Amino acid sequence: MRLHTNCHIASATISHIQRTALCNSGHLSSVPAALPDNVEELQLNYNHIQTLRDNSLLRYPSLNTLSETSHALKTLPGLRALDLSQNALDDEMVATLLENLTSLEYLDLSGNLMQRLDETSFRDLPQLKELDLQRNIMYEIEGAFDSNPKLQRLNLAFNYLLCLTDFHMTQLVVLNASHNFIEWFITRQNLNDTFQLETLDLSNNKMLFFPFLPDHSHLRTLYLSHNSVSFYEHLADNSSYPNSTTTVEFYNMKKYTGNVTAQLWDESLHGDISSVEILDLRGNQVEYFPNGFIQKMPALSSLQMCTNCLESLNLTAEQFSGSLYELDLSNNRLSQIVADRDALTALGNLTYLNLSLNNLERLPSGLFSSLQSLRSVDLSYNNVDICRPEDADTGTDTSSACADWRDVASLKQLHLKGCNLKIMPASAFSGLSLTHLELSNNPGLVVRESIQSLSRTLQHLGLGNTQIQDVDFSHLQSLESLNISSNSLAYLPPSILSLNLKVLDLRDNRLSTIPSGQANALATKLHTVFLTGNPFNCCQTEWFSTFETTKTMNMVGQSGIECEDLIQMTHRVEHPQSFICLEKGGESIIWYILLFVPIILSFLGILAIVLLTFRPTMLQKSIKKNCLKPTSY
Structure with missing residues (x-):
């Protein structure tokens, strides 16, 4: 049985059916204020409400459904910004809602159910400048933006687009088409206009080829990470690959162009990349750079090549420009890097160099001493040793089996994890002012006095899994972070108590307890401590209470810190009720x-x-x- 009640509010007849308030076609300019406070559904279709203020609906805490038809929007020709995100709108609903919004400049349609766009989708929005269509289920956008000549920022991320083969939006500045299924990005042929595009994001797609970019553009940032991009210049060599094709054909190129036949690698395909500053190619299948490719980017400042298939790199032949600031070649298959003095001198602005996770056994002679702007070097997981004084560069060899960075005053961070280092030369860090030194995963490493020269500057030291037992840290008075995990330590090195540590990593050692004096001293200084993976004694856990009650300390993975009782049963330290210790001194009667x-x-x-x-x-x-x-x- 439905109960109908009518009342007059602001010249509108409102009908209350059960917990639904019907306020349609009432000439309302605001949300009614005298409805029952338990109303669950409110319909305000065909009214004149222009703004829903922050407190408009606070008086109706049970409200779960609000309905306003597009009539409310049609009466707002001056509307400039509209957010319709997360409303489960399909294509037809959106088309209806956007009628007559000729002044709209910003439109958010993200998180809806739009599938297909065409030339009618946004034809009434000539002033549109920014459009967010991410997280829909779109698979086609043919001609959808031809009526939006002022559109500058377009977000198509997280959809189901298969290709963008007719890109001709010369006015667009930012295009995000990441997280789709795009295999091809091809600019419309025979366009002489200069594209205003500055940022193009095609990451997390299915691309096999480097995108076919405009012939004239202002492109500065190009994101291509996590695709399957490779270069195929080597296939054009008929002598090496006599049975291979040297062309690729593109069909169904819309009405603007016919079928396109292009050479498998042609310099015109990658277009104008002269203004590119950031190129992100992480997680692709690049084995080499085509001849002259790097030289076409004189403004390149950051090259991200992590996780590719590079086997060698000739810095002399590639001719990187002096603008290069960051070079990440980690997790490739590099066995050699070739460079002469001139090539290294040209890289005078290189600040961050990551060569980790490769197969390097030799480096160009004078590599680091020639790069006087270096701040961070990562050589982790290679087989390059550290030079001793007697290994000084004689100037005759072009490569060296050891690395020498002595007296590179700019160097602040040095990462040497997993390099099979054994004995650190006493002069390894002379002339340096390192703040971060990572030496973990070098079992059997002997540091001796090599880190003495860093006593004034070193802030982070990593010695995890190095089998250290008794190292004196007392001279490192600037140290704030120390990693001594995975070292089978049965007790804390006493010297760390004199340091002002903020972070201490003690995971996976053999600690049975932390004496009260040490726990109290650490609790006043530490901000973060890692303790999981130690066989703590359940009857000696006073340290845990000390750390737990210290509000300024964070025990990372606190629920995973475990202890063993006297019959070797394992318990969580944070649950003391699960184990019994009757003696005041911490010894159980079971003992x-x-x-x-x-x-x-x-x-x-x-x-x-x-x-x-x-x-x-x-x-x-x-x-x-x-x-x-x-x-x-």
Whole structure:
């Protein structure tokens, strides 16, 4: 049974059906204020409401459905910004809602259910400058933006687009088409206009080829990470690949161009990249750079090549410009890097160099000493040793089996994890002012006095999994972060108590407890501590209470810190009720039981032997009594 109630508010007739308020076609200019506070659905279709203020609906805490038709929007020709995100709108709904919004400049349609756009989708929005269409289910956008000549920022991320083969939006400044299924990006042929595009994001797609960019553009940032991009110049060599094709054909190129046949690698395909400053090619399949490719980017400041298939790199031939600031070649297959003095001198502005996770055994002679702007170097997981004074560069060899960065005053961060280092030369860091030194995962490493020269500057030191046992850290008075995890430490090095550490990593050692004095000292300084993976004694966990009650300290993975009781059962330290320790000093009564049981058993065994030795007749009588009883028959 439905109950209908009518009342007059602001010249509108409002009908309340159960918990639904019908306020349609009422000439309302604001949300009614006198509805029942338990209303769950409110319909305000065909009214004149222009703004929903922050407090408009606060008086209706049970409201879960609000309906306003496009009529409310049609009466707002001056509207400039509209957010319709997360409304489950399909293509037709959006088309209806956008009618007559000729002044709209910003439109957010993200998180809806739009599938296909065409030339009618946004034709009434000539002033549109920014459009967000991310996280829909779009698979086609043919001609959708031809009526938006002022559109500058377009977000198409997280959709189902398969290709962008007719890019001709010369006015666009930012295009985000990441996280789709795009295989091709091709600019419309025979366009002489200069594209205003500055940022193009095609990351996380299915691209096999470098995008075919405009012939004239202002492109500065190009994101291509996590695709399958490779270069195929080598396939054009008929002598090496006599049966391979040297062309690729593109069909169905819309009405503007016919079928396109292009050379498999042609310099005109990658277009104008002369203004590119950031090129992100992480997570692709690049084995080499085509001839002259790097030279076409004189403004390049950051090249991200992590996780590709590079086997060698010739810095002399590639001719990187002096604008290069960051070079990341980590996680490739590099076995050699070739460079002469001139090439290294040209890289005078290189500040961040990452060569980790490669197969390097030799480096160009004078590599680091020539790069006087270096602040961070990562050589982790290579087989390059550290030069000793007697290994000084004689100037005759073009490559060296060791690395020498002595007296590079700008160097602040040095990462040498997993380099199979054993003995660190005393002069390894002379002339440096390092703030971060990472030496973890070098089992058996002997640092000795090599880090003494860093006592004034070193702030982070990584010595995890190096088998250190007793290292004096007291001279490192600037140290704020220390990693000594995975070292089988049975106790804390006393020297760390004199430091003003903020971060301490003690994971995966053999600590059974942390004495109260040490715990109290650390609690006043540490901000972050890592303790998981240690066999703590459940009956000596006062340190945990000290750390837990220190509001300025964060025990990372606190729920994973475990302890063992005396019968080697494992418990969470944060649950003291799960284990019992009765003695004030931290010893369990079980300890005494386990101690005296073998003594009692031993005593009983000795007593039995004595009785059987001196009174053997007892055994015979016992046997006769129990085993030689006469039978009843």
